[in-house]
Amino acid sequence: MPRIGRKNAAKKRKRQTKDSSSNNETFYVEEIIQNYPIKATCHAEVELYRVSWHDYGKSHDSYEPAVEIFEDVPLVIKKYWERKVTDKKVTDKKVKDEKMKDNKEKDTKDSIKDKVTFDRKSLRNEKLKKSNKQ
Numbered sequence: 001m002p003r004i005g006r007k008n009a010a011k012k013r014k015r016q017t018k019d020s021s022s023n024n025e026t027f028y029v030e031e032i033i034q035n036y037p038i039k040a041t042c043h044a045e046v047e048l049y050r051v052s053w054h055d056y057g058k059s060h061d062s063y064e065p066a067v068e069i070f071e072d073v074p075l076v077i078k079k080y081w082e083r084k085v086t087d088k089k090v091t092d093k094k095v096k097d098e099k100m101k102d103n104k105e106k107d108t109k110d111s112i113k114d115k116v117t118f119d120r121k122s123l124r125n126e127k128l129k130k131s132n133k134q
Helices: 068-071 074-133
Strands: 027-034 048-054 062-065
Touching: 027 062, 027 074, 048 068, 062 068, 068 074
Parallel strands: none
Antiparallel strands: 027 048, 048 062
C-alpha cells in the first residue's frame, strides 16, 4: 500500500484547513495521477488518489484519501475517470488492432509455408512419376 504523506497531506487541500486559522494558504489540485487500488474501476472502489499539486514538482505529489479529495474537487475526480475510461478504450482498440495485424501476418506466413510445402510435394510426386515411367 502506498505511503500517505501525512506531513503534506494535512496542508495541501483546495479548501482551507479547519485548524489553521493563522495560515490561510490554499493549495490547488493540478491533476489526479493514479488511484489505489490500481484495479479499481470507479471512484467508489478507490481508497487513495495520487495527487499532483499546482505549482509543485513531482516530489510533492502525495496520496490523499479518496473521500476527502472527492469532497474538495469532485470535478477533477470526474475528469480523471473520464480520461481513464477513454484511455482504456483507446488502449484496448490498439491491442485489438495489433492482435489482428499479428494474426494476418501469421496467416500469410502459414499460407506461404503451406504453398511451399505443397509445391515441394508436387515436385516430389512428379519426379516419382517420371522415374516410374522410365
